[in-house]
Amino acid sequence: MAMETGSKSRILVIGATGTLGRNLVRASLAAGHSTFALVREPAFSDPQKSLLLRSFSADGVNILKGSLQDFQSLLEAVKQVDVVICAVPSNQTLNQKLLIQAIKEAGCIKRFVPSEFGADPDKVQILGMDHGHYEMKTEIRRCIENEGIPYTYISCNLLMRYLLPSLVQPGLNAPPRDKITIFGDGNVKAVSIMDIDVATFTICTIDDPRTLDTVLYLRPPGNVYSMNELVEMWEMKIGKMLEKVYVPEEQLLRIIQETPFPSNRHFIFIYSAFIKGDHTYFSIDSSGLDGCKLYPHVKYTTVSEYLDSLL
Ligand SMILES: NC(=O)c1ccc[n+]([C@@H]2O[C@H](COP(=O)([O-])OP(=O)(O)OC[C@H]3O[C@@H](n4cnc5c(N)ncnc54)[C@H](OP(=O)(O)O)[C@@H]3O)[C@@H](O)[C@H]2O)c1
Structure with a gap:
């Protein structure tokens, strides 16, 4: 040794x-x-x-x-x-x-x-x-x-590189500037x-x-935020209010079930972090x-x- x-x-x-x-x-x-x-x-x-x-x-x-x-x-x-x-x-x-x-x-x-x-x-x-x-x-x-x-x-x-580049919008490469999807009631805090x-x-x-x-x-x-807080922060930065579309828990669970793995991975981690509160509960x-x-x-x-x- x-x-x-x-x-x-x-x-x-x-x-x-x-x-x-x-x-x-x-x-x-x-x-x-x-x-x-x-x-x-x-x-x-x-x-x-x-x-x-x-x-x-x-x-x-x-x-x-x-x-x-x-x-x-x-x-x-x-x-x-x-x-x-x-x-x-x-x-x-x-x-x-x-x-x-x-x-x-x-x-x-x-x-x-x-x-x-x-x-x-x-x-x-x-x-x-x-x-x-x-x-x-x-x-x-x-x-x-x-x-x-x-x-x-x-x-x-x-890790910030995982969901934050799109502000938690699977399929997008940058945060939206018009319309945003919020999973659950948007109040559960996650960490990046x-x-x-x-x-x-x-x-x-x-x-x-x-x-x-x-x-x-x-x-x-400085890194523990709910989706509602993230969106509010982004709105302040771009000086514009976004249209919000809420996806309730049951709908997200349906998306997870109906999307084959691994394409549903982002949704699974969103469910864990922003609905179940697995980082902060x-x-x-x-x-x-x-x-x-x-x-x-x-x-x-x-x-x-x-x-x-x-x-
Ligand atoms: N919390 C999050 O949001 C999040 C997101 C992403 C990753 N992670 C975690 O972060 C960790 C690292 O992920 P990463 O994205 O940084 O990985 P990555 O960029 O894909 O890099 C993987 C590294 O592992 C090496 N590797 C792969 N298979 C190997 C093997 N059999 N033997 C030896 N080396 C091997 C690769 O070497 P080569 O250069 O030879 O390919 C490369 O250096 C993982 O635990 C992952 O779960 C967390």
Whole structure:
């Protein structure tokens, strides 16, 4: 087992060429951690990804070849670090089981952050309608806990890039300027946050004993809004009132049922966030830790600032 050289943990990011993963790599470097990236072979011949990898190397990232399907590559990578952060897409969730085996066998990992980065899978109230999206994340949690691997789960709720670019209007690429659809009564609050801010909060937890074996919730005060509040904010910014079309819960459920998966995914996440209130219906204090209270120094992009960028 390699020895830790500094006081800061060495961090391995799996999924480093991805949208969240590249932000995790940058946040890790910015915080002064020795940073490793496990990268799949095809990324080296992809023009954009190879450029990214070259810039990572120039910044001191140790690039390792491997994949979640290759146990030996995982074991070798894991043995070189103290902390593993995984940011692979949700269709790879269960493939983290081999990684868990490698972490167990290596025996040197002080903390594992599995690929979650959404609503808390143990809290969501839409089980059975999301085609296993959250159930698989829960299964990985239980594997980690059963193996006795130290962990931190990051529950960041929605990434801003997911529904906010259209102001929660599936099928649109920008917020509407005439007519807007509001799901439910529009009063249920949901949380959105930028990838880079999720990455910064995640890296803050790494050497923080308070965040060991618990869930870190990200619910920044400037990022918790209902659809009615989002629309009102947008109207103020564009100086115009929008025509509102309300889609009640029963109608949204019908849309979800009648639209084949995965085309109905956006509607499922809207139902979870803006009708069931899965981001905000429970108190953080009874379930884990509040990232904004632990790390008040982190400057995050607010929803209002994000909407300004769409004007
Ligand atoms: N809350 C939200 O609103 C929201 C929205 C989107 C995503 N997320 C979550 O954020 C996390 C990251 O998602 P993302 O959108 O940033 O992902 P992404 O951009 O699709 O990137 C995925 C990364 O994983 C790598 N990867 C995929 N399969 C792999 C395998 N078998 N072995 C090793 N590496 C593999 C990819 O490598 P290659 O370059 O080789 O393809 C890429 O680096 C996930 O947990 C996802 O559920 C949350």
